[in-house]
Amino acid sequence: xxxxxxxxxxxxxxxxxxxxxxxxxxxxxxxxxxxxxxxxxxxxxxxxxxxxxxxxxxxxxxxxxxxxxxxxxxxxxxxxxxxxxxxxxxxxxxxxxxxxxxxxxxxxxxxxxxxxxxxxxxxxxxxxxxxxxxxxx
Numbered sequence: 001x002x003x004x005x006x007x008x009x010x011x012x013x014x015x016x017x018x019x020x021x022x023x024x025x026x027x028x029x030x031x032x033x034x035x036x037x038x039x040x041x042x043x044x045x046x047x048x049x050x051x052x053x054x055x056x057x058x059x060x061x062x063x064x065x066x067x068x069x070x071x072x073x074x075x076x077x078x079x080x081x082x083x084x085x086x087x088x089x090x091x092x093x094x095x096x097x098x099x100x101x102x103x104x105x106x107x108x109x110x111x112x113x114x115x116x117x118x119x120x121x122x123x124x125x126x127x128x129x130x131x132x133x134x135x136x137x
Contacts, residue, residue: 008054012061016041020065039122042068042091063087068122092117093124104130111135 023040043062046055052073059074060082069075069088078087094114102110107130114125127135 009057009061012045012058013064016062016065036122038067039089039091040068041066042093042124043071043074043088044093046071046073060087068124091122091124094126096126096129099126099129107131108135 019041020037024034024037027034027037027040041062043059043066045058045062049055049058055071055073056077057074059069059071060077061074062069062071063074063078063084067088068091070090070093071088075086075088078084092114094110098114099107099110102113111125114123
């Protein structure tokens with residue numbers, strides 16, 4: 001049925017809109033402006049879906065609300081089916097192995113290195129490798 005085909009992208013778009021609203025609320029409370037909002041939730045979903053078609057649908061649905069993505073299939077779908085010349089952009093990003101390679105005792109140094117290497121602009125650091133609360137101090 002058509003419900004099977006539209007459920008996934010509708011769910012992704014709805015959830016990312018809810019996240020966008022929450023992030024925007026906190027940005028209004030804590031930031032000088034809302035300029036960074038389009039990159040506050042980055043899509044790395046291609047690696048966790050069952051097919052290129054799922055990545056295309058979910059990735060394009062995410063791009064309704066945010067511009068940060070590593071899901072090229074979503075960008076291609078937005079271009080091919082919606083005429084959007086460039087719907088999303090990647091950012092420098094760590095992933096678990098690039099943090100854990102430093103070892104638990106050097107997790108903070110791994111973050112410092114990432115921020116030294118990419119000292120301006122948006123950067124994504126995976127923060128659940130060991131202890132996110134330790135990193136916050």
